[in-house]
Amino acid sequence: MIQVRLPPDATLGDALRLLGLSDDDADAGFGLVPVAPGRHVLRVTDEAARRVSHELAEVFADPRIEPDDSS
Amino acid sequence: MRVMIQLRPAPDVVASVMDTGAASAAGDVAGDLPGVAIDEAFEPVAVPRPVSLSPYQRMQFSMAPEDASVLVRGEIADGDLATRSALLTSSVREVAGVFADPHIQPHPVCGGDGPVGDWQEVRRLLHAEELWSAGHDGEGVTVAIVDGGVNADHVAARIGHEVTLDAQRSWSPPGVPARPGRHPVDHGTMCAFDVLLAAPKATLLDIPVLLSRREGGSLADGLLSDALAAYAHLDRVLRAMPAESRALVVSNSWGLFSPDMDFPPGHPGNYSDNPAHPFNVIVGSLEGTGADILFSAGNCGRECPDGRCGYPDRTIVGANSHPAVLSVGGVDTRGERVGYSSQGPGRLSERKPDLCAYTHFAGSGAVGPADTGTSASCPVAAGVVAAVRTRRSAADLSPAQLRTLLHRTADDRSTVGFDYDYGFGVIDPPAVLAALARQNRTRAA
Numbered sequence: 086m087i088q089v090r091l092p093p094d095a096t097l098g099d100a101l102r103l104l105g106l107s108d109d110d111a112d113a114g115f116g117l118v119p120v121a122p123g124r125h126v127l128r129v130t131d132e133a134a135r136r137v138s139h140e141l142a143e144v145f146a147d148p149r150i151e152p153d154d155s156s
Numbered sequence: 157m158r159v160m161i162q163l164r165p166a167p168d169v170v171a172s173v174m175d176t177g178a179a180s181a182a183g184d185v186a187g188d189l190p191g192v193a194i195d196e197a198f199e200p201v202a203v204p205r206p207v208s209l210s211p212y213q214r215m216q217f218s219m220a221p222e223d224a225s226v227l228v229r230g231e232i233a234d235g236d237l238a239t240r241s242a243l244l245t246s247s248v249r250e251v252a253g254v255f256a257d258p259h260i261q262p263h264p265v266c267g268g269d270g271p272v273g274d275w276q277e278v279r280r281l282l283h284a285e286e287l288w289s290a291g292h293d294g295e296g297v298t299v300a301i302v303d304g305g306v307n308a309d310h311v312a313a314r315i316g317h318e319v320t321l322d323a324q325r326s327w328s329p330p331g332v333p334a335r336p337g338r339h340p341v342d343h344g345t346m347c348a349f350d351v352l353l354a355a356p357k358a359t360l361l362d363i364p365v366l367l368s369r370r371e372g373g374s375l376a377d378g379l380l381s382d383a384l385a386a387y388a389h390l391d392r393v394l395r396a397m398p399a400e401s402r403a404l405v406v407s408n409s410w411g412l413f414s415p416d417m418d419f420p421p422g423h424p425g426n427y428s429d430n431p432a433h434p435f436n437v438i439v440g441s442l443e444g445t446g447a448d449i450l451f452s453a454g455n456c457g458r459e460c461p462d463g464r465c466g467y468p469d470r471t472i473v474g475a476n477s478h479p480a481v482l483s484v485g486g487v488d489t490r491g492e493r494v495g496y497s498s499q500g501p502g503r504l505s506e507r508k509p510d511l512c513a514y515t516h517f518a519g520s521g522a523v524g525p526a527d528t529g530t531s532a533s534c535p536v537a538a539g540v541v542a543a544v545r546t547r548r549s550a551a552d553l554s555p556a557q558l559r560t561l562l563h564r565t566a567d568d569r570s571t572v573g574f575d576y577d578y579g580f581g582v583i584d585p586p587a588v589l590a591a592l593a594r595q596n597r598t599r600a601a
Binding site for chain 2: 114
């Protein structure tokens with residue numbers, strides 16, 4: 086997942102334009118998720134994450150999570 | 157140090173120890189052993205002598221008074237131990253040996269073990285009736301089950317009363333069919349059942365993030381980004397509540413087992429150790445808005461870790477160790493920590509787990525004979541939090557204040573105060589009620 090700084094009412098399209106990415110690079114179903122004032126997260130392909138400028142976006146791990154049942 | 161001392165007294169003394177009709181005093185058998193405080197409460201025990209007639213025969217033992225020895229129990233000062241032991245065996249003819257008498261403990265409950273107690277017993281241990289009669293039954297409190305989907309019919313049939321589930325405010329990740337409360341019976345159903353043990357009238361939200369099917373995922377896992385999107389939804393749910401009566405409890409029985417899919421600690425994109433990771437940020441933000449967030453501590457306890465555990469140490473990772481959440485370890489219904497319950501310190505916050513709640517009991521019937529793991533103890537604690545919230549909104553008692561109250565009132569286990577096995581102790585609803593009553597009296601005065 087990558088984090089961008091955009092105004093509170095920004096859309097996924099705004100984020101993709103800022104980062105120079107196409108619609109195919111991002112998960113449209115996930116969209117643009119607000120995390121904190123001015124900070125949003127979108128889910129992109131590994132390849133797109135490598136392409137984006139680190140000055141415009143921060144790349145974060147999106148690890149698999151699992152239930153804490155005992156086995 | 158406590159020791160066992162093996163003595164070879166005269167045969168008539170050994171015979172009197174073996175005589176079940178006559179009680180022997182340790183002092184009479186041992187006499188005065190210099191430097192040893194004999195434990196008079198411990199009745200001397202006769203021990204047979206191994207005798208071999210030939211190296212080709214099976215070992216045999218003799219309890220004849222002239223062969224057998226006698227064990228007594230005592231204590232030697234730690235500083236004197238080596239010298240005193242050597243002196244005893246060399247200078248006191250009757251002393252045949254000095255042996256350690258270490259503290260022994262029952263083997264803790266592990267993953268494959270059968271249930272310990274049942275859900276009715278958990279309700280008794282939580283003093284649920286007492287909570288309810290004081291008006292703390294969860295009515296009007298929303299509890300989000302962030303897990304693998306809830307089957308409300310199963311929960312209702314099992315627990316024996318109606319279950320309130322709000323489909324409108326429930327949420328599913330993209331790609332997961334929205335059928336709140338109608339998912340297959342599994343882990344999320346167990347969590348819902350366990351919440352209702354203390355808070356039967358709570359309103360459940362079904363947030364099945366673990367059902368997300370992304371490339372490479374198994375049947376019961378999701379991606380952290382799905383949980384992030386769920387928290388953004390819960391933020392909207394919470395903000396839609398009137399500020400003066402906000403009451404949202406978020407129960408999370410999941411976590412990250414292995415560092416394989418994470419950036420290493422120190423990398424700016426890391427999750428496990430990084431408070432700046434977006435999920436850790438949104439957890440702090442949601443708590444700041446008034447949500448009580450609970451996470452399972454994890455199942456990587458030293459005695460019997462889950463096979464998936466990949467962290468060599470500090471196994472409470474990421475949001476499960478967030479300073480703004482309640483990290484919940486597990487104890488069985490005897491109050492003993494289960495061997496798989498992860499121990500602190502945590503990675504984002506050192507003093508983890510916060511406390512323990514009950515697990516490994518026959519409960520929901522949703523996942524097998526027992527509701528196990530810190531997966532079960534987390535929603536049990538979430539139910540207690542929801543019960544407290546019935547009469548105290550987040551405006552009245554902030555999530556941080558409530559965590560402090562739970563710490564302060566927990567039934568302390570192990571060492572005095574906080575420890576990395578039990579946190580502050582086992583959650584103790586009557587003590588919470590008493591503390592709240594004291595607060596009310598102070599306010600009224």
